[in-house]
Amino acid sequence: MMHNESITEQLHSLTIGKYSSKELTENYIHRIKQLKHLNCFISVLEESALQTAADADQARYKGKVGPLTGIPIAHKDIFCTKNIATTAGSQMLHNYIAPFDATVVIKIAAAGAITIGKTNMDEFAMGSSNETSYYGAVQNPWDTDRVPGGSSGGSAAAVAAGLCSAATGTDTGGSIRQPSAHCGITGLKPTYGRISRWGMIAFASSLDQAGPMTRTAEDAALLLALMAGGDPKDSTCIRDDVPNYLEYLNTTLEGARIGVCDDFFADGLEAKSEEVIQDALKIFEQLGATTKSVKLPHIKYSVPAYYVIAPAEASTNLSRYDGVRFGYRCKDPENLNDMFKRSRSEGFGDEVKRRIMTGAFTLSTGYYDAYYRKAQQIRRLIKNDFHQAFNEVDFLIGPTAPQPAFMLGEKTESHIDMYLQDIYTIAANLAGLPAMSIPIGFSSKLPVGLQLIGNYLAEGTILSAAHQYQKRTDWHKCFPMMTTSESQR
Amino acid sequence: MKWEPIIGLEIHVQLQTKSKIFSGASTVFGAEPNTQASSIDLGLPGVLPVVNAEVYPRAVAFGLSIGAEISRVSVFDRKNYFYPDLPKGYQITQMDKPIVVGGSVQISLENGISKEIQITRAHLEEDAGKSVHDEFASSTGIDLNRAGVPLLEIVSEPDMRSAKEAVAYARYIHQLVTYLGVSDGNMSEGSLRCDANVSIRPIGATKMGTRTEIKNVNSFRFLENAINFEISRQKAVLESGGHITQETRLYDPTRDETRSMRSKETAMDYRYFPEPDLLPISIDDEYIADIRKKMPELPREKAERFVNNYQLTKADADTLAFDPIIADYFEATVNICQDGKLAANWVRVEILGRLNKDTLEEKIIPVPSTELGKLLNRIKDQTINGKIAKEILDTLWSSPTFNLDEYIKDHELEQLSNSNALEPLIEEVLKQNPKQAEQFRQGKTKLIGFFVGQVMKETSGKANPQQVNELVLKKLS
Numbered sequence: 028m029m030h031n032e033s034i035t036e037q038l039h040s041l042t043i044g045k046y047s048s049k050e051l052t053e054n055y056i057h058r059i060k061q062l063k064h065l066n067c068f069i070s071v072l073e074e075s076a077l078q079t080a081a082d083a084d085q086a087r088y089k090g091k092v093g094p095l096t097g098i099p100i101a102h103k104d105i106f107c108t109k110n111i112a113t114t115a116g117s118q119m120l121h122n123y124i125a126p127f128d129a130t131v132v133i134k135i136a137a138a139g140a141i142t143i144g145k146t147n148m149d150e151f152a153m154g155s156s157n158e159t160s161y162y163g164a165v166q167n168p169w170d171t172d173r174v175p176g177g178s179s180g181g182s183a184a185a186v187a188a189g190l191c192s193a194a195t196g197t198d199t200g201g202s203i204r205q206p207s208a209h210c211g212i213t214g215l216k217p218t219y220g221r222i223s224r225w226g227m228i229a230f231a232s233s234l235d236q237a238g239p240m241t242r243t244a245e246d247a248a249l250l251l252a253l254m255a256g257g258d259p260k261d262s263t264c265i266r267d268d269v270p271n272y273l274e275y276l277n278t279t280l281e282g283a284r285i286g287v288c289d290d291f292f293a294d295g296l297e298a299k300s301e302e303v304i305q306d307a308l309k310i311f312e313q314l315g316a317t318t319k320s321v322k323l324p325h326i327k328y329s330v331p332a333y334y335v336i337a338p339a340e341a342s343t344n345l346s347r348y349d350g351v352r353f354g355y356r357c358k359d360p361e362n363l364n365d366m367f368k369r370s371r372s373e374g375f376g377d378e379v380k381r382r383i384m385t386g387a388f389t390l391s392t393g394y395y396d397a398y399y400r401k402a403q404q405i406r407r408l409i410k411n412d413f414h415q416a417f418n419e420v421d422f423l424i425g426p427t428a429p430q431p432a433f434m435l436g437e438k439t440e441s442h443i444d445m446y447l448q449d450i451y452t453i454a455a456n457l458a459g460l461p462a463m464s465i466p467i468g469f470s471s472k473l474p475v476g477l478q479l480i481g482n483y484l485a486e487g488t489i490l491s492a493a494h495q496y497q498k499r500t501d502w503h504k505c506f507p508m509m510t511t512s513e514s515q516r
Numbered sequence: 517m518k519w520e521p522i523i524g525l526e527i528h529v530q531l532q533t534k535s536k537i538f539s540g541a542s543t544v545f546g547a548e549p550n551t552q553a554s555s556i557d558l559g560l561p562g563v564l565p566v567v568n569a570e571v572y573p574r575a576v577a578f579g580l581s582i583g584a585e586i587s588r589v590s591v592f593d594r595k596n597y598f599y600p601d602l603p604k605g606y607q608i609t610q611m612d613k614p615i616v617v618g619g620s621v622q623i624s625l626e627n628g629i630s631k632e633i634q635i636t637r638a639h640l641e642e643d644a645g646k647s648v649h650d651e652f653a654s655s656t657g658i659d660l661n662r663a664g665v666p667l668l669e670i671v672s673e674p675d676m677r678s679a680k681e682a683v684a685y686a687r688y689i690h691q692l693v694t695y696l697g698v699s700d701g702n703m704s705e706g707s708l709r710c711d712a713n714v715s716i717r718p719i720g721a722t723k724m725g726t727r728t729e730i731k732n733v734n735s736f737r738f739l740e741n742a743i744n745f746e747i748s749r750q751k752a753v754l755e756s757g758g759h760i761t762q763e764t765r766l767y768d769p770t771r772d773e774t775r776s777m778r779s780k781e782t783a784m785d786y787r788y789f790p791e792p793d794l795l796p797i798s799i800d801d802e803y804i805a806d807i808r809k810k811m812p813e814l815p816r817e818k819a820e821r822f823v824n825n826y827q828l829t830k831a832d833a834d835t836l837a838f839d840p841i842i843a844d845y846f847e848a849t850v851n852i853c854q855d856g857k858l859a860a861n862w863v864r865v866e867i868l869g870r871l872n873k874d875t876l877e878e879k880i881i882p883v884p885s886t887e888l889g890k891l892l893n894r895i896k897d898q899t900i901n902g903k904i905a906k907e908i909l910d911t912l913w914s915s916p917t918f919n920l921d922e923y924i925k926d927h928e929l930e931q932l933s934n935s936n937a938l939e940p941l942i943e944e945v946l947k948q949n950p951k952q953a954e955q956f957r958q959g960k961t962k963l964i965g966f967f968v969g970q971v972m973k974e975t976s977g978k979a980n981p982q983q984v985n986e987l988v989l990k991k992l993s
Contacts, residue, residue, distance in 0.1 A: 107562040115561065126555060129562060226562040232792035261564050262794050340792055343596050346605020347559040351658065363656075367598050390596070390787035399789060 030054055030189035031506045034098055034246040037192055041087060041097050048087070048097025048141070051192075052080035055099050055143055059190050061511040065166045067185040069104045070112055070145040079141040086139070093139030094253060101191040103182050104145040105152055106132050106237075107226040115228045116148040116160040116178075119348045119355045119374035129226025130258050131195055131237050138253045143191050147181030150376045151345065152202055152230040154178050155448040158439055159378040166435070167209060168507040169473055173432040176206030176448075182240045183210040188509060193241040193250060197227060199234045200333050201427075201452025204464035207240055208427035208476020211466040211505060213493065214240045215247045218484050219459035220265040222251075223258030229344040231337035232263075234456045243503055244465060244493035248272035251486060267484065275487030276494040281315035283492065284420040288323050291425030291451055299470035304426055307467040307477050307496070311424070314495055321416045321423065325408040326454050332409070333453040334446060335389050335402035341379075342386025348374060381442070410458045413480075422489050423480040426451050427464040431473035451478060461486045465493045466502045474505070517755065519716040521747045522724060523682045524674035527689050528667045529699045530643070530707040531574045537642050537666035538565030538608065545705040549648070553660035557645075559603030564793050567592075571640055571666045574698040575615045576799065576807045578668060581696055581814055582635055584619030586804050592640070592791040597784050601645035601658050609669075611788040614639035615797065616668075621692070622816065623684045624834070633685050634673040641667050662706075668698070674713060674724070679743035683736050686710055690736075695815055695840050709734045714746045716754070725750070726760040730767050730774055742767035746774050818843055826856025835864055842868065845885050852889025855896060862892060866909055883912045890920050900924060901931045903977050933980040935987065938971070941979075942987050945970045956992055964988060 029037065029051055040046055056073050076099060083097035107113045107125035114120045128136070136142065149159040157165040157180025165180040167173040168188040175184040179196030183206035186194050196203040198216035207214025215238045222237040229235060239250035252273065257266035287308070292301060308318055350356035350370030357373050360366030375383070389398035416423065428448060438445045455462035460483060464476035481489040497503050536543055539556035556563045579586045593611040616638035622630045643665040648657035670689060676682045690708055694701035701707055715727035730746060733739045745767070750760055765774040813821070815837045822833035822843075836846045842863065849859040867881060867888070891908060894900045900908070908923070924930060932938060945967060946953050956963045967988045972979055 113561070120561065123561065125560065125562065127562075225564055228561040229793075260566060262566050263564075263792075339789060343594050343606050343787070343789075346596060346598065347561070347603060349598060349600075349605060351600050352558055352603065353560065363600065387596075387787060390789050392785050392787075395787075395789070 028189075030058055031242070031504075033243045034095070034192050034241065034249060035243070037098060048080040048083040049077065051097065052076050052099050052141060052143065055189075055191055058188070059144070062168075062188055062190065062509060064171065064512040065168060065184050065188055065190075066163050067146055067165055067181045067188065067190055068101070068144040069114055069116070069147050069162050069181070072111065072142055072144050076141050076143045083139060083141060093137070094249065095135065096139030098140050098192045099143040100135055100140040101144050101146045101182060101185050101194040102132060102135075102142060103148050103179050103194065103196050105148060105197050105228045106145075106195060107228065108132055108142070108145065111142075111145065113145065113228070114162070115152070116150040116162060117375065117379070118161040121161070121355065123354050125226070127226060130223035130260065131254050132226065134253055134256075135195070135250075146179070146185055146194055149178035149180065149202075150379050151228065151341070152178040152197055152199055152235075153341070153378050153382055155201070155205060155445050156433070156435075156438065157181065157206070158435065159376055161376060164435055167432045168509055169211065170432065172434055173473070174209065174435055176209035176428070176432060178202040178206075179214075179240060180206045183207050183212055183214065186210070186212045186240050186242060187507060189506065193239060193246055195237060195254070196240045197230075197235055197237050198452075198456065199230050199236075199337060200456050201449040203238045203240060204427050204452050204462060204476065204478060205448060207464040208466070208478075209432035209474065211474030211476075211502070211507070212240060212242060213244050213247050213463065213465050213497075213503060214238065215251060215463040215486070215490070216455065216461065217251060217255060217486050218265065218461045219456070220263050221461070221484070221486065222254045223256075223261045223264045225258055225260040229340075231340040232344060233340060234333075234337055236456070244463075244490050244497050245273070245276060247463065248276055248490045248494070251490070265484070270487055272487050272490055275491045278487075278491040278495075279315060280311060280492060280495050283311075283316040283422075285311055285316050285318045286321035286416050286420030286423040287318050288321055288326065288416075288423060288425055290323060290326050295429050295447070295450065296426055297430035297470060300426055300428075300430060300475045303468035303470060303475045304424075304477055308424065310496060310499055311492070314499060316492075318424075319420055321420060323409070323412040323416060323454070325405060325412050328405045329409060329453040329457060330446060330450055332402040332405040333449070333457060334385070335398045336406065336457075338382040338386030339390050339399050340386070342383045342390065345375075345379065345383055350374070406457045409454055413454075413458045413460060413482075417482040422482070422485070422492060425478050425480075427476035427478040428452075431470045431475055455480050459483070461489060463489055463493060465496065466505065467496075467500070468502055469505075518719040519747075519751055519754075520719045520721070521677055521679075521743075522674045522715045522717065522727070523676040523679070523743060524713040525672045525676070525682055525686060526711040526713070527670045527672075527686060528643075528709045528711075529670060529689070529693050531571050531666040531668055531698060532700050533568055533570040533574070533666055535568055535570075536664035537568050537571055537640065539664055541664065543665050545702075547661055549657065549659035549661060551661065553645075553663060557603065557660050557664040559605070565608060565791075567794060567797070568666065572615075572797065572799065572803075573807050574696075575638065575640055575668055576804060577696045577811055578638060578670070578693060578698050579616035579619065580804070580808055580811060581692055582616075582619030582621055584635065584638070585617045586799060587613055587615050587617060588799055589613065590615040590639075590797045590799075592794045592797075593788045594791050596787040599644065600656065601647045601660070601663070603645065603660060603663055607642060607644065608791050608794070609641035610639035613796075615799075621685070621688055623681070623688045625681065625684060631675075631681065633675045636671045636673055638668050638670040641669055643667050668693075674715075679740045679747070682712060682743055683740045686736060686739055691815055691838060695812060697812070703734055706734060710739050712739065712743055712746075714743055714750070715760070716747060716750045725754075726762050728760065728762065728774075729764045731764055731777065733767050738767060738769050741769070741772055742774055745772060749774065812840065822856075822860075826850060826860065828856060828860050832860050832864055835868070836860060841881075845881055848885035849889045849892065852886060853892035853896060855892065858892055858896070859889075862888065866906065870909075870913060882914075883909065887912055887920065894920070894924065898931055898933060898980065900929055901978070901980055903972075903981075904929050904931070907977075929978060931980045932975050932978050933983050935983070938979060938984060938987055941971055941974050942967075942984070942991055945974065946991060953992060
């Protein structure tokens with residue numbers, strides 16, 4: 028079935044003429060309509076996608092083939108798209124149309140891909156369940172009563188449900204990896220700065236990083252190679268040459284040293300998930316790798332440090348939404364302050380406001396040293412921990428999330444519980460390291476993800492490890508049983 | 517009671533760059549509202565700032581000119597506050613690690629003594645936009661053309677003790693940044709704006725009084741008036757038993773008074789923190805050495821050189837060195853006429869005088885220095901006298917393109933220095949004014965001027981006055 032093939036397989040099918048890009052795109056559009064209840068998309072670009080698909084078929088016929096020609100890709104609605112609404116999952120931007128494309132959008136389009144739609148997400152990427160979206164929660168394709176994870180929940184569910192070939196996501200504290208784990212797909216957060224942030228609506232600038240969400244590690248490597256690279260519009264973007272990640276994929280795991288952090292297996296990790304992870308470790312050992320316990324003494328401070336730094340940066344990044352120049356403006360403001368206050372009070376959802384308030388507090392006079400500065404110090408210590416660990420091992424392995432997808436509404440009132448969903452993923456953001464999640468089995472019929480954390484700019488290492496694992500196993504090929512929106516009624 | 521004012525200034529200098537500090541939008545003044553605001557200046561979602569590298573050499577040159585330390589690593593910070601003309605809700609500035617630290621300048625005061633003013637720091641930042649209140653009936657317009665214009669904020673120590681000192685300091689900074697080419701210094705376009713921190717204390721006291729900050733003064737005259745008003749106001753408050761509230765005040769030039777804008781109690785917490793969208797600025801020794809090499813001569817150095825090389829008085833040298841365009845013009849003139857004093861006199865009196873009279877577009881001198889040099893050469897070789905030279909300069913001023921020597925010849929302006937030609941003229945003048953001749957002989961020697969004047973008149977001003985003088989004396993003795 029074309030919708031659950033990997034990009035690599037689809038490119039092959041397109042090349043040999045098994046089906047056309049138009050057919051592939053029509054199939055996805057059809058499925059998006061059939062599975063509308065999943066609420067994966069904020070915008071579906073049926074018309075332009077079909078047109079681009081037709082153009083792609085023409086191009087292919089003429090032999091003008093790019094690396095993604097005719098492949099339908101969905102963008103998280105945090106990437107600015109010219110002439111198409113970009114909402115960041117917020118009412119604040121319900122009417123916002125950017126005058127430019129994000130660098131990621133430009134690069135993927137330049138490779139020949141089709142933009143099929145903009146995916147649902149937690150409001151301004153703040154959330155771990157996709158329930159903070161102004162456009163409604165996304166359902167997990169494996170169990171529609173459960174969350175897909177967040178914040179890139181729409182992207183993860185869309186890839187898992189076969190609604191697009193792949194999707195882009197962003198990851199500030201786990202927003203690519205955690206939903207990838209919950210939806211049983213492969214998701215990669217590259218090294219901080221590997222992919223340009225230009226046109227990616229900011230949540231926490233020093234942590235935000237775009238990445239691919241795909242069916243396979245091979246697809247992730249293909250997309251990363253296209254998305255990565257220096258950008259003169261982003262001063263924090265790394266200018267180093269982009270390696271050919273596809274060439275890395277066949278590196279054998281023979282002799283590879285895998286670090287296992289004990290802290291990742293402490294209380295809080297669901298028993299069945301741990302079992303599945305241990306099974307995965309055995310596969311890696313069978314593939315020739317050795318495992319070793321490593322110490323990351325400061326990693327236990329990741330969550331508190333993150334929940335100081337990220338809201339602090341968010342509180343100022345979101346100051347521009349003031350109702351003056353674009354976005355939501357309250358009705359009949361009495362005066363300037365009333366306009367600021369009500370536009371922001373009405374335009375933002377609760378979780379966003381909670382983080383703005385937390386962030387503003389930790390940056391305020393008298394608290395800065397106790398919170399923000401301290402958190403940055405912890406961040407440096409965590410970086411050092413990883414640096415030490417990578418002297419002894421090639422990459423680290425652990426859980427992506429403490430348990431599989433939870434029920435919709437289960438944690439919406441318990442903010443700390445929700446924040447702890449990112450307990451394993453946050454450290455890689457704080458340290459700026461590449462990390463990915465791959466599906467490795469099930470717990471009560473729900474996918475379980477394995478996290479691989481690599482050294483600085485060593486995306487190739489974790490991608491090849493993941494690919495080697497996926498060559499040996501079939502977990503990534505599992506596809507959820509779903510009922511259509513029609514039959515749901 | 518006698519009071520001592522304590523004044524410190526924060527001067528915002530617009531750096532002269534083609535594009536803004538964090539975007540490619542133009543900085544040219546006077547465009548239609550919002551036509552020079554890019555998506556970055558508008559603070560649209562998803563945009564990122566990239567530092568315009570043109571600001572670094574300018575900040576570094578300023579730092580070197582005041583003997584400051586140039587930070588090898590400096591950091592941009594966000595200063596957070598809500599205002600409609602601040603698009604991002606924060607200003608990108610430098611708080612903890614400014615690019616320029618310390619330094620000092622010597623200012624000249626009226627009584628001829630000079631005073632050292634310490635500078636605390638100078639940092640890079642972006643300007644905000646402009647709120648337009650009077651053009652719309654019930655709403656406020658926002659013009660973001662200025663948003664993101666690069667500024668260097670120069671913060672002084674509270675070293676000034678009068679409004680006059682503060683103005684002298686501000687003028688000095690204005691001159692310095694113009695000299696360095698760091699800024700165009702155009703105050704009417706807002707290229708230099710001052711915030712003044714003012715407090716007073718009883719003379720002899722060591723503890724500082726509570727200060728107020730007067731915001732955004734854009735002329736030297738207003739600065740002097742604002743500070744003087746504030747000093748008087750504070751005196752009146754304290755002498756009537758009141759106390760000064762720490763607050764921000766605005767100067768209203770139409771009423772010549774300062775008014776409270778906001779007090780410390782309602783002061784904002786700017787929640788400064790390092791700008792995560794920008795990397796720290798690294799500047800190495802090589803870069804600094806390179807800027808130092810390219811730096812122009814500073815006004816004080818130039819004036820000293822003028823005194824030494826051309827034997828000018830200090831006052832003349834200071835006047836000529838004050839403006840780089842005038843200074844260059846003067847030196848180019850000296851190059852041709854090889855007479856520093858003569859050139860200085862002519863540039864200071866005749867050129868600057870005419871410039872002030874004409875109020876021409878600033879600093880455009882219609883007569884090229886080559887022409888002035890030639891003209892002075894004709895004075896030196898006695899072809900023409902000074903009076904005629906001034907008349908020729910007037911002509912040159914309105915139509916500077918003609919051949920000077922031909923002009924002199926064609927208009928028969930050559931100086932009459934021939935005794936044989938002059939003597940009959942003088943005799944004729946003496947004959948026609950016997951009364952005055954008699955008075956002169958009786959000792960009223962001042963009348964020499966009268967006779968010389970008569971002869972000059974007879975020759976349409978072309979006679980050599982020195983020679984006429986001598987000949988008259990000879991005839992009358």
